[in-house]
Amino acid sequence: MSSLFDTYNLAGQQLSNRIVMAPMTRARVKDTVPSADMATYYAQRAGAGLIITESAQVSGQGRGYLYTPGIHTPAQIEGWKRVTDAVHQAGGRIVIQLWHVGRISHSSLLEGRAPVAPVAVPAAQTLVHAYDSDGQPAQVPVSAPVALDAEGIRQVIADFRQAAKNAMTAGFDGVEIHAGNGYLFEQFINGSFNTREDRYGGPTIANRLRLLLETVDAVSAQIGRTKVGVRVSPFARLADLHAFDEEEATWLALAGALSQREIAYLHASHLGTPDFQRAIRAAYCGTLILSGGYTHETAQQAIDEGVADLAVFGRPFIANPDLVNRLRHGWPLAEAGREAFYGGGAQGYIDYPVYSAQDSQRAYTSVRFS
Numbered sequence: 574m575s576s577l578f579d580t581y582n583l584a585g586q587q588l589s590n591r592i593v594m595a596p597m598t599r600a601r602v603k604d605t606v607p608s609a610d611m612a613t614y615y616a617q618r619a620g621a622g623l624i625i626t627e628s629a630q631v632s633g634q635g636r637g638y639l640y641t642p643g644i645h646t647p648a649q650i651e652g653w654k655r656v657t658d659a660v661h662q663a664g665g666r667i668v669i670q671l672w673h674v675g676r677i678s679h680s681s682l683l684e685g686r687a688p689v690a691p692v693a694v695p696a697a698q699t700l701v702h703a704y705d706s707d708g709q710p711a712q713v714p715v716s717a718p719v720a721l722d723a724e725g726i727r728q729v730i731a732d733f734r735q736a737a738k739n740a741m742t743a744g745f746d747g748v749e750i751h752a753g754n755g756y757l758f759e760q761f762i763n764g765s766f767n768t769r770e771d772r773y774g775g776p777t778i779a780n781r782l783r784l785l786l787e788t789v790d791a792v793s794a795q796i797g798r799t800k801v802g803v804r805v806s807p808f809a810r811l812a813d814l815h816a817f818d819e820e821e822a823t824w825l826a827l828a829g830a831l832s833q834r835e836i837a838y839l840h841a842s843h844l845g846t847p848d849f850q851r852a853i854r855a856a857y858c859g860t861l862i863l864s865g866g867y868t869h870e871t872a873q874q875a876i877d878e879g880v881a882d883l884a885v886f887g888r889p890f891i892a893n894p895d896l897v898n899r900l901r902h903g904w905p906l907a908e909a910g911r912e913a914f915y916g917g918g919a920q921g922y923i924d925y926p927v928y929s930a931q932d933s934q935r936a937y938t939s940v941r942f943s
């Protein structure tokens with residue numbers, strides 16, 4: 574039986590264990606260029622078998638929030654090089670999550686232009702961190718999007734292809750295409766939202782999967798299929814996306830199509846029932862990475878039961894840079910406050926210490942005598 578701490582061969586790349594650090598936006602980037610602090614942050618967490626970076630927009634149009642990094646300019650590529658070098662020097666492996674937010678954006682981040690989407694319908698009651706009418710950073714309602722035309726769709730695919738190329742230049746071990754959490758690809762996949770009447774929408778499952786699959790194919794042609802992963806979150810229904818007809822059939826069709834393409838992995842959260850989780854497992858023959866609320870015990874159980882090949886930990890990595898060692902040795906975990914999740918500087922970012930028995934002894938002593 575395999576342990577979380579056993580090595581794993583991910584499409585030819587040897588991972589030192591089966592614990593994956595989740596993609597987590599930390600919104601600490603000035604001017605969209607990865608910083609020296611970011612290199613430190615990821616290197617501190619290089620004990621993970623695999624790090625998936627925070628989302629990085631593939632183009633100016635794909636940006637949806639202040640303080641997130643991009644991977645489409647020379648300065649951004651240089652910034653990421655620092656990150657990949659630091660992680661590799663620390664013995665880790667790292668892939669970048671490629672992102673296009675679609676309609677979840679604001680024109681103040683897009684040089685005054687409207688966000689793009691499959692159809693021109695804004696997400697209700699959805700805020701993004703952008704600029705208000707006084708030019709000040711603020712939570713503002715998303716701007717009304719325009720529908721992508723055929724040329725716009727070709728450009729999105731080209732942007733992903735170029736971003737994947739840039740990721741290789743920046744030294745990444747692979748890329749993860751973000752097709753979850755209510756962003757562009759999920760907007761196309763969702764049958765209740767994507768009512769387009771062309772080859773990229775409407776009731777036909779194949780039409781709604783087309784943009785993602787053409788992007789996967791373009792990125793695979795650019796960097797090789799074994800360097801490509803895809804993330805989905807089927808029943809999360811975030812950002813004003815809702816239930817739709819043939820929902821399970823849609824996700825199973827996607828799992829089957831990705832399986833045929835023999836990419837590096839499928840990364841999923843929000844799979845709903847255990848039965849559906851098993852159905853996805855059956856439909857997808859490659860490496861399946863699952864995420865969402867894992868503890869040491871439940872992650873090991875998922876591997877024991879064959880539900881997942883690799884287990885993702887998100888929030889626990891924020892305050893525990895040495896999470897893998899802590900889990901391995903049963904050491905206590907530190908807790909990160911939510912206020913540290915997004916924005917700010919080094920505090921709550923690169924200042925969490927690794928576990929030390931001495932500190933633990935001190936904590937224990939103070940608890941006993943206080």
Ligand SMILES: Cc1cc2nc3c(=O)[nH]c(=O)nc-3n(C[C@H](O)[C@H](O)[C@H](O)COP(=O)(O)O)c2cc1C
Binds near residue numbers: 804866885915
């Ligand atoms: C601060 C924060 C930022 C996140 N940013 C992203 C992101 O950029 N891309 C993404 O796919 N998921 C993102 N997520 C979701 C995580 O990848 C993960 O699925 C989630 O935290 C559940 O795992 P956990 O229970 O181990 O934390 C984020 C989660 C948190 C807490």
